[in-house]
Amino acid sequence: MLIVVFSCTPTKANQLGTPAGDLTGTDSLQLVLPGIINTGFYTRDLTMTPDQKELYFSVQIGGFNYAYILYSKFEQGKWTSPEVLEALNKPQFKYLEPYVSSNGKQLFYVSNEQTDSSQINNMDIWVMNRNSDWWDAPQKLPAVINSEHSEFFPSLTQDGTIYFTREDQQVGRNLICRSRLINGEYQPVEILPEHLHIGRDRYNATIAPDESFLIIPAYGLPDSYGRTDYYISFRNERDQWSVPQNMGPKINSNSGEEYSASLSPDGNTIYFMSSKVSKPQTPTISYKDLQEIYTNPENGKANVYMLNTQFISELKQKAQYPQ
Numbered sequence: 001m002l003i004v005v006f007s008c009t010p011t012k013a014n015q016l017g018t019p020a021g022d023l024t025g026t027d028s029l030q031l032v033l034p035g036i037i038n039t040g041f042y043t044r045d046l047t048m049t050p051d052q053k054e055l056y057f058s059v060q061i062g063g064f065n066y067a068y069i070l071y072s073k074f075e076q077g078k079w080t081s082p083e084v085l086e087a088l089n090k091p092q093f094k095y096l097e098p099y100v101s102s103n104g105k106q107l108f109y110v111s112n113e114q115t116d117s118s119q120i121n122n123m124d125i126w127v128m129n130r131n132s133d134w135w136d137a138p139q140k141l142p143a144v145i146n147s148e149h150s151e152f153f154p155s156l157t158q159d160g161t162i163y164f165t166r167e168d169q170q171v172g173r174n175l176i177c178r179s180r181l182i183n184g185e186y187q188p189v190e191i192l193p194e195h196l197h198i199g200r201d202r203y204n205a206t207i208a209p210d211e212s213f214l215i216i217p218a219y220g221l222p223d224s225y226g227r228t229d230y231y232i233s234f235r236n237e238r239d240q241w242s243v244p245q246n247m248g249p250k251i252n253s254n255s256g257e258e259y260s261a262s263l264s265p266d267g268n269t270i271y272f273m274s275s276k277v278s279k280p281q282t283p284t285i286s287y288k289d290l291q292e293i294y295t296n297p298e299n300g301k302a303n304v305y306m307l308n309t310q311f312i313s314e315l316k317q318k319a320q321y322p323q
Contacts, residue, residue: 023052025269025306031297032271032304036072036079038297044260044273045097046304049104052265056098057304067094069109087128087138097153102209105130108154123150125164144186145179153204163207176205195322196233198244203259209267211235216244217259225249227256230272234319242319250311257302270309275302
């Protein structure tokens with residue numbers, strides 16, 4: 001059986017005049033900048049400069065065969081049409097999971113770009129430093145961060161501590177890690193406590209800039225709304241982490257693909273990936289309808305949504321710490 005679904009108000013891909021205020025989430029779920037961020041591509045990993053005038057995000061095509069980082073700038077009251085980030089425009093490699101530091105001076109990302117072709121499937125964390133108005137040449141983070149295994153999804157605190165996920169093939173799972181930045185140097189990697197490694201696997205943990213909570217996309221838990229859900233753990237002043245709890249139906253759904261989240265510079269909006277599908281509106285479908293579905297958001301591929309973070313404060317009241 002083929003069931004085709006689409007929205008009765010399809011997004012036009014040329015709507016470039018959206019004001020910057022539309023990056024602010026409300027209590028209702030919203031797509032982020034349809035026509036700019038959400039266009040029908042498989043889209044995830046939204047990050048932005050502190051002034052919210054530059055956006056960076058990932059798109060994937062053909063599963064994971066093509067992966068690029070795009071950017072858009074807010075200029076003269078409009079968002080520019082997205083472009084592939086110039087320094088990362090090498091089709092033989094994959095680029096994804098951008099993250100702009102809190103001070104806007106560094107752009108981190110993940111890539112399988114290697115000088116040794118035998119390691120082409122190994123993903124590492126890279127960084128570009130900001131010069132006066134754009135980004136300097138990419139640099140791979142040091143070996144204390146990048147191991148012989150793949151590293152994913154850099155996420156940083158305001159003091160430069162980096163959180164990321166390491167694919168440890170010896171133990172057969174993804175480990176949530178962090179490294180403190182002291183005097184400009186990353187310290188030996190710490191693996192976070194075992195009770196944070198929930199589910200059959202977990203991906204792309206996101207740290208709050210003040211290090212007060214960690215969002216953990218986890219797969220295969222009994223209270224999941226779909227295959228992978230967003231869970232949250234809160235950190236206290238003694239560096240103890242609460243038992244992860246499901247973040248609930250505001251952010252989780254049965255879409256199955258929910259594993260990339262980020263926060264606005266002021267912390268008031270959460271942006272997150274989900275592969276929700278819009279509901280059917282007509283009894284029959286034409287070829288033109290199919291074209292509209294394919295080239296617009298909520299067609300079954302991942303989109304980026306936003307919400308106000310007030311519900312996270314409510315979750316904190318339920319936090320329980322291991323005895």
